[in-house]
Amino acid sequence: MTAIPARGPATDVDRARTRDRLWSALEDGDEYAAGTVVLGAVDEGLAPEDVLLEVIAPVQRKVGAEWAAGRLSVAREHAATAINDRVVAALAHHLRTGPDEPSAGRVTVACVDGEWHALPARLVAEVLRLRGWRVDFLGAQVPAPHLISHLHLTAPDAVALSSSIATRLPTAHAAITACQAAGVPVLAGGAAFGADGRYARLLGADAWAPDARTAADLLAAGLPGRTGTVAPRPPGLLPHLKDQEYTLVSRSARQLVRGTLAGLEERFPPLRAYTAAQRGHTVDDLAQIVDFLATALYTDDPGLFTGFLTWTADILAARHVPPRCLLPALDALHEQLKDFPRALRLIDEAGRALRAHLDGTATKEDT
Template identity: 65%
Template sequence: MTRPITRSDPAVLVRRAREELWRAVGVRDEYAAGQAVFTALDAGVSAEDVLLDVIAPVQHKVGAEWAANRFTVAQEHAATAVHDRIIAALAHRTRGTGPAEARGTVTVACVDGEWHALPARILAEVLSHRGYRVDFLGAQVPTPHLIAHLHQTAPTALAVSSSLPTRIPTAHAVITAAQAIGVPVLAGGAAFGEDGRHARRLGADAWAPDARAAAAVLDRGLPQPRTGAVRQSLDDLPHLADQEYTLVSRSKRQLVKNTLAGLEERLPAMRLYTDAQRERTAEDVAHVVDFLAVALYTDDARLFTDFLDWTGDILQARGVPARVIDPALALLQEELKDFPRALGMLTQGRARYGDDSPAPPAPGPRHDV
């Protein structure tokens, strides 16, 4: 006989809600998704636990299923949209009616170019439930407009989110500009590294691995930066003096063009590609250049090699051998032979593929879901 679920079984309630939510988003059933969440809430699970222990892990699983080629991009987007609407319904059902300013005001925003807004949305809801007044600005906030908003509202802190490491230079500009007007910055998201190393390197006042930890950091309080103390990129990242990041990022279009031409010359199979296949291959080469550039910005080769490992996993899940990346890396080595740091990172990247003979490059999937 199945033991009934009661308010004294919070772990069981959370696990059951998570399982039911996963089944619901898998078939795009928003009604069943809401029922899973609100049943747990009515049974005594806190709104914060629903956000962080039910919705967040299910969303993470959605991303893992896309990476494993068991979800399409459209399915991933549909699941994310269901979660977004459930969070909105949860907010209206569980929040108080008055403004929550006793604990301060926090602006939560994604950096310009960052479309993955759900982690920031979840943080905004957690902070609201903890008594903060929150300005949630959503995805892809242009830096000048974000700083203007901080000028106008003078929040207690800025929580800046980014999942894509390629947005690190933009995040750096946000951090320094916010601190220059006296607003401390809490950084979060996969872009800053699983240990927060990039947040520290960029001079953020704090870093947190998840929304619960971020709320705890804000509860303790952040140090107030000195207003008007403007830092330059070289203050935090002196290696940028060699100009490799600037030159590689500015020449991205030419690097992609030359690499594609070299691939076509060396690998005749590419000449039979359709326009769509050619475009997809160009996108993949552009991603390689983007991640090489940001690795140069941070002087962290792991950013580049981790991206190559991830890309290899994505390709293999779609039946494409990871070593298709190697010919492009070899051509980029030739293009960047006078750039010691870039050359070293490309060499580390190519070491991932051992002595296998290179295969013709195949058009891979887009990575910007």
């Protein structure tokens, strides 16, 4: 497939108009209209890379934002994401111009095991194809053993590893180390690795990219270690893990959720009147809190846990659930982890930040 120029003469107005039309198609759940919008934009001169990154990607971010604000149901969010994914596939087929072999090299693009958000990785894969790479796109949640088997079969120049959810960072660490042990450097990307790539560096990735264009540029420049000399990071990279708090918390997650639910029921009486569905949602929220606490223990980063809690508070408020119920939940979790000093420190810091966030939100609403 011949590499296609990355940029076109289209204006910002053209891109904005195309985004609006694509969003309207997604709101209607109309896959065919969405495909017509995207393919028509390319035929009218909008560069394919711009369509991927300046039309589809921002519209997908809007899908997520509308879900977070409670204006899109989970079902509609899933439907919109599925349509966008199929539109990307239609665009890829539309752009195939012939049997020419890619000239830039070969890259494997995969999501970390347990990571279901595959569209960001798919966009990276298609941008790389446009830049002349042969791309093996493995899709969502790829177990590390299967990823390594694929690397041995295909000998790519690099792996682009994607994760959007921070709780997959321990799994990402294992995948990064395994790829490097197989002699293949890793380019990490996705929201899970932090807006500044801090977790990619912490976990020893060879490079980090904040977006698809940067990823393509870094791969074109060449990542270190392609010749099989890449070595896994030493075990001492995360010395705080020696205290076993991460291991013990992650292994006892179910018990912690049950104990926190019981403690929350005592501290937050309205929970007793919840329907079965509402209690189910509460259990899901508590499970996420425990998972993020465990991940913060893995990275030893209080900001990871704090950021998740303040985000959750905003989500609950958008769904008309009192976000202050998170505070007694933290108290119940604190009580169960009294013998875990690092966990207590994380919970205490998160509690202070959450109270400040809730007080600030209340002040804004009052004014």
